[in-house]
Amino acid sequence: MTAIKTDLYLGDCLEVLSNFDADSFDLIVTSPPYADRRSKTYGGIRPDEYVNWFMPRAEEFLRVLKPSGTFILNIKEQAIDGERHTYVIELILEMRKQGWLWTEEFVWHKKNCYPGKWPNRFRDAWERCLQFNKSKKFNMYQEAVMVPMGDWAEKRLKNLSKTDQNRDTSKVGSGFGKNVSNWLDRKMAYPTNVLHLATETGNRKHSAVFPKSLPEWFIKLFTKENDWVLDPLPVLVRRVRWPKRC
Numbered sequence: 001m002t003a004i005k006t007d008l009y010l011g012d013c014l015e016v017l018s019n020f021d022a023d024s025f026d027l028i029v030t031s032p033p034y035a036d037r038r039s040k041t042y043g044g045i046r047p048d049e050y051v052n053w054f055m056p057r058a059e060e061f062l063r064v065l066k067p068s069g070t071f072i073l074n075i076k077e078q079a080i081d082g083e084r085h086t087y088v089i090e091l092i093l094e095m096r097k098q099g100w101l102w103t104e105e106f107v108w109h110k111k112n113c114y115p116g117k118w119p120n121r122f123r124d125a126w127e128r129c130l131q132f133n134k135s136k137k138f139n140m141y142q143e144a145v146m147v148p149m150g151d152w153a154e155k156r157l158k159n160l161s162k163t164d165q166n167r168d169t170s171k172v173g174s175g176f177g178k179n180v181s182n183w184l185d186r187k188m189a190y191p192t193n194v195l196h197l198a199t200e201t202g203n204r205k206h207s208a209v210f211p212k213s214l215p216e217w218f219i220k221l222f223t224k225e226n227d228w229v230l231d232p233l234p235v236l237v238r239r240v241r242w243p244k245r246c
Contacts (some may be wrong), residue, residue, distance in 0.1 A: 014057060050087040146191070148192055
């Protein structure tokens, strides 16, 4: 197994990343402080000020990311005065103006989220993982995250109808279609964009831990061995050369 090489840089990511060349990283994965969350730990950023705070950092991420690279942003808006704030939506729109392509949105389902209730809503059990790219052509290794077909395949593929054995075109004229027989004898399938992962329980000293399996999944999907991965935390920049194919 190839050793993982990690470089840690203490400081504001705007200052630290200015020392890196353009097009340096293959993947950026980060979970910045959410607006007005854990202000004692992170200092706190008001929801109405969040976009202005984030955009200079997004500009630097855009510069250091390779054209073939991907940026994954784990973020979640909060409810304020009884309604959801729009700063995440506003951030997406501003990033598109900056030159980012909003390629995909993954949902992290926190499958062991503990119960909770508020007067007008229930507890959040999911978070956004937004995918941004510089180019429509980016590195993506879909086979690395394939999953077992599951029990449904044995029942669904056991007795195929005539329709199942040909491309069944959508009845609404969308142009989409499927041929169920293509899945015969397959052991693995491509996953959905919903990630069912438990929340972190090992690090109790951190106020907002996400599971290691979350960035690991994206590292498998978007990098190959010896690629560089960046985690630009608020005061700590982590650069990792990840031996994914070991």
